Amino acid sequence: xxxxxxxxxxxxxxxxxxxxxxxxxxxxxxxxxxxxxxxxxxxxxxxxxxxxxxxxxxxxxxxxxxxxxxxxxxxxxxxxxxxxxxxxxxxxxxxxxxxxxxxxxxxxxxxxxxxxxxxxxxxxxxxxxxxxxxxxxxxxxxxxxxxxxxxxxxxxxxxxxxxxxxxxxxxxxxxxxxxxxxxxxxxxxxxxxxxxxxxxxxxxxxxxxxxxxxxxxxxxxxxxxxxxxxxxxxxxxxxxxxxxxxxxxxxxxxxxxxxxxxxxxxxxxxxxxxxxxxxxxxxxxxxxxxxxxxx
Numbered sequence: 001x002x003x004x005x006x007x008x009x010x011x012x013x014x015x016x017x018x019x020x021x022x023x024x025x026x027x028x029x030x031x032x033x034x035x036x037x038x039x040x041x042x043x044x045x046x047x048x049x050x051x052x053x054x055x056x057x058x059x060x061x062x063x064x065x066x067x068x069x070x071x072x073x074x075x076x077x078x079x080x081x082x083x084x085x086x087x088x089x090x091x092x093x094x095x096x097x098x099x100x101x102x103x104x105x106x107x108x109x110x111x112x113x114x115x116x117x118x119x120x121x122x123x124x125x126x127x128x129x130x131x132x133x134x135x136x137x138x139x140x141x142x143x144x145x146x147x148x149x150x151x152x153x154x155x156x157x158x159x160x161x162x163x164x165x166x167x168x169x170x171x172x173x174x175x176x177x178x179x180x181x182x183x184x185x186x187x188x189x190x191x192x193x194x195x196x197x198x199x200x201x202x203x204x205x206x207x208x209x210x211x212x213x214x215x216x217x218x219x220x221x222x223x224x225x226x227x228x229x230x231x232x233x234x235x236x237x238x239x240x241x242x243x244x245x246x247x248x249x250x251x252x253x254x255x256x257x258x259x260x261x262x263x264x265x266x267x268x269x270x271x272x273x274x275x276x277x278x279x280x281x282x283x284x285x286x287x288x289x290x291x292x293x294x295x
Contacts, residue, residue, distance in 0.1 A: 002048045002232065002241070004081075004259065005029070005036060006251040007065070011055040012092045013083055014128040015114070016197055017155045019188040019259065028059060031253035033068060035272045039249075040073045042278045047073070050112070052081040052259075054251075057095070063106040070107030079110030081153060084139035085132060092129060094138035097145065104146040111143055112153045112180065118166040122159060126197075140174055151178040156207050157197035164207045165214055172217045178233070181208055183224035183294055185260050223260070224294040240292045243269070244285055255281070260294035267293070 009027040011018075040047060049069065056062060057080070066078055085092050086099070095103075113136060116126040120133040140150055152171045156164060164181075171179045183204055184190055184197065208222045208229055222229045226238055235241050243257030250262055253272040261267040270280040 001043055001045060002050065002246045003040065003043070004050045004052055004246075004248045006053060006249060007051050007056055007062075008054040008059045009251050010058050011053060011083065012058070012085055012087060012129065013055075013132065015083075015116075015189065016126055016128070016193040017116075017157060017184055017190045019185050019190055019262075026058065027054075027251065029251050029253070031249070031272045033065060035253065036069070036249075037072055039272055039277065040069070040076070046075045046077070048077050048079065048110075049073075050079045050081055050110075055083055055085070056080045057082055057086045063102050066103065066106040066108055077109050078107045079112065080108065081112045082114070083127070083132070084111075084113050084136040084143075085129075092131070092135065094135040095142050097142045100139075100142040100146045100148065103143075104148055108148055110149045110151060112151045113140060115152045115154050115167060115170070116157070117160050118163065118170040126157070126159070137174075144175055150174065150176045151180060152176050153180050153182055155182040155184050156199055156204050157184055158199050158203070159197060161199055161203055161207050165211060168211060168214070168216060168218070168220070176218055178219040178221060179211075181211065181220065181222040181225075181229075183222075183260075185294060187263050224292060226292055240288075242293045243281075243288050247281070257284070257288070258293055 007029045070076060070078060084095060086095055115136065117123040123133040124130050144150055154167050168179050184199055186194055205225055205228060208225050211220055219233060221232055223231055226240055230237055231241055246258055248256045248259045248262055249272055255269040255272055255277065256262045256267050269284045270277045
């Protein structure tokens with residue numbers, strides 16, 4: 001079971017594809033750590049918990065939260081979705097070796113890092129922050145040095161679709177274990193930038209098919225293409241995990257089956273603070289037909 005928690009809306013980047021419209025303002029989660037623990041304890045079996053945002057590395061006392069989760073919840077593996085860029089006295093900086101060690105000590109096992117191109121100029125264009133490519137490479141080096149598993153989250157755009165296999169080569173060269181190919185969702189900032197970065201459904205699937213033709217040394221997964229590749233490791237082709245083996249908690253505590261539909265109220269399962277949220281979730285699952293949600 002995979003559970004994602006948005007814990008902050010703030011991010012130092014202004015990525016053109018961002019579905020969250022991440023802000024420069026520090027808006028931390030509106031639900032409590034006790035709400036998180038209650039939900040996780042109610043979910044039986046092994047759990048992969050990923051903290052996201054915004055940029056989770058900007059969350060106040062992130063290491064404390066990680067430590068509390070790993071000590072209070074059994075059968076848990078902790079990860080984050082990150083740009084690999086933190087704030088140091090208001091300046092964007094890579095993750096230091098010292099901070100990477102602290103994160104590992106607090107139970108962090110996996111980092112999905114957002115990589116948009118194998119080319120520095122293209123990656124920085126997408127993030128709108130000059131130097132972000134160099135910073136993410138340095139962060140990766142420090143995280144790997146302390147044993148944290150590195151995986152790539154890479155959104156397909158019309159800027160990188162013709163050279164996407166180069167991103168996979170880059171991932172292999174630095175020892176990543178997975179490249180997750182992400183479908184660009186027309187929401188948030190991506191909606192505003194669609195003319196510059198938008199891709200057709202067929203072009204997106206072409207990228208996935210081209211990726212599968214090469215002799216990959218790592219795992220490839222892809223969102224929104226369950227007819228040709230499983231959405232997640234451990235999932236089957238033709239099966240959408242949203243709402244069954246995956247849930248997403250937004251910054252205000254609302255629970256959705258997947259991040260791709262977090263702005264669609266008809267998919268809201270409930271709020272994490274509700275006493276009967278697990279009952280609501282079980283009822284919601286009976287309405288799912290396994291069809292893909294991120295269209």
